[in-house]
Amino acid sequence: MFSIGQLSKQTGVKVPTIRYYEQVGLLVSAGRTEGNQRRYDKDGLERLGFIRHARDLGFSIEAISALIDLQQHPDRSCQEATEIAQDQLADVREKLRRLTALETELVRISEGCDGDGSSNDCYVLTSLADHRHCRTEHYC
Amino acid sequence: MFSIGQLSKQTGVKVPTIRYYEQVGLLVSAGRTEGNQRRYDKDGLERLGFIRHARDLGFSIEAISALIDLQQHPDRSCQEATEIAQDQLADVREKLRRLTALETELVRISEGCDGDGSSNDCYVLTSLADHRHCRTEHYC
DNA sequence: TCTACAACCTCTAGTGACTAGAGCTTCAAG
DNA sequence: CTTGAAGCTCTAGTCACTAGAGGTTGTAGA
Numbered sequence: 647m648f649s650i651g652q653l654s655k656q657t658g659v660k661v662p663t664i665r666y667y668e669q670v671g672l673l674v675s676a677g678r679t680e681g682n683q684r685r686y687d688k689d690g691l692e693r694l695g696f697i698r699h700a701r702d703l704g705f706s707i708e709a710i711s712a713l714i715d716l717q718q719h720p721d722r723s724c725q726e727a728t729e730i731a732q733d734q735l736a737d738v739r740e741k742l743r744r745l746t747a748l749e750t751e752l753v754r755i756s757e758g759c760d761g762d763g764s765s766n767d768c769y770v771l772t773s774l775a776d777h778r779h780c781r782t783e784h785y786c
Numbered sequence: 787m788f789s790i791g792q793l794s795k796q797t798g799v800k801v802p803t804i805r806y807y808e809q810v811g812l813l814v815s816a817g818r819t820e821g822n823q824r825r826y827d828k829d830g831l832e833r834l835g836f837i838r839h840a841r842d843l844g845f846s847i848e849a850i851s852a853l854i855d856l857q858q859h860p861d862r863s864c865q866e867a868t869e870i871a872q873d874q875l876a877d878v879r880e881k882l883r884r885l886t887a888l889e890t891e892l893v894r895i896s897e898g899c900d901g902d903g904s905s906n907d908c909y910v911l912t913s914l915a916d917h918r919h920c921r922t923e924h925y926c
Numbered sequence: 927t928c929t930a931c932a933a934c935c936t937c938t939a940g941t942g943a944c945t946a947g948a949g950c951t952t953c954a955a956g
Numbered sequence: 957c958t959t960g961a962a963g964c965t966c967t968a969g970t971c972a973c974t975a976g977a978g979g980t981t982g983t984a985g986a
Contacts, residue, residue, distance in 0.1 A: 681981045696915050702925040724908030731910045735892040752875040768864030770871045821952045
């Protein structure tokens with residue numbers, strides 16, 4: 647049996663975050679000692695590991711909830727899990743596309759100015775003042 | 787003179803967002819009609835355009851505040867503006883690096899499963915359960 | 927067995943950048 | 957002069973935590 651602090655050390659998830667996960671229903675309520683402190687078993691450790699990994703991969707709490715549901719009903723098709731993963735992949739690719747456009751503009755803006763003029767004619771500031779300077783469509 | 791709705795249409799910034807920008811000090815308080823409605827001039831329009839563009843490029847409200855300060859003191863060096871832009875670029879590149887790693891893992895996870903098995907041995911779920919399956923270090 | 931104190935508990939509030947809604951007032955066209 | 961779209965303020969909600977106050981429990985060492 648682990649205390650919340652030991653669970654935290656083993657998974658790298660902070661103690662208040664573990665309590666938060668319990669609060670929002672991502673972790674099943676842990677057993678308690680007589681003095682009301684949480685105690686976890688190997689199962690709890692594994693579930694938190696799963697959550698941690700999925701969060702690292704950018705899955706939302708909602709998506710992780712759905713995935714955990716699926717885990718607990720092994721008879722159900724895993725099509726839903728695949729869909730969630732593919733949605734997440736599409737999200738990531740969209741973000742990559744946008745960030746790449748931002749990078750292009752920021753390079754242009756940063757390189758246009760050597761930083762030693764007065765801000766009166768700073769290229770950074772004039773670029774930001776007018777979207778028409780941009781070479782790509784960007785937005786986040 | 788423009789109403790807040792006209793300003794919104796011209797810049798693409800939503801009305802409540804314009805009020806929010808005023809509230810946090812990003813936009814100077816607008817003049818008002820006798821009936822207490824905001825009225826903007828060309829200056830206000832340009833400032834909001836600047837903010838919109840900078841937000842699209844991912845600058846934080848705080849960074850934009852600093853940039854606007856610089857704009858209003860044309861005698862000050864623009865080094866600070868360049869630094870802000872370069873910090874932002876570094877941020878974007880870091881995010882790109884992480885998202886690229888995520889993409890790699892998500893492709894691996896998504897492709898490992900054709901979605902027609904039972905969730906009992908779903909590759910998506912087992913991958914998420916164990917970080918050791920991953921080929922790269924990823925986290926967001 | 928006692929004591930000290932690290933670790934635990936709950937609860938509330940704050941983060942960033944908005945967004946939504948209630949309940950009220952004003953502007954402008956017909 | 958009426959009507960209704962658009963404006964106003966204020967509070968609260970979003971996401972995924974994080975911080976802090978103020979109190980309680982577990983456990984190692986004396």
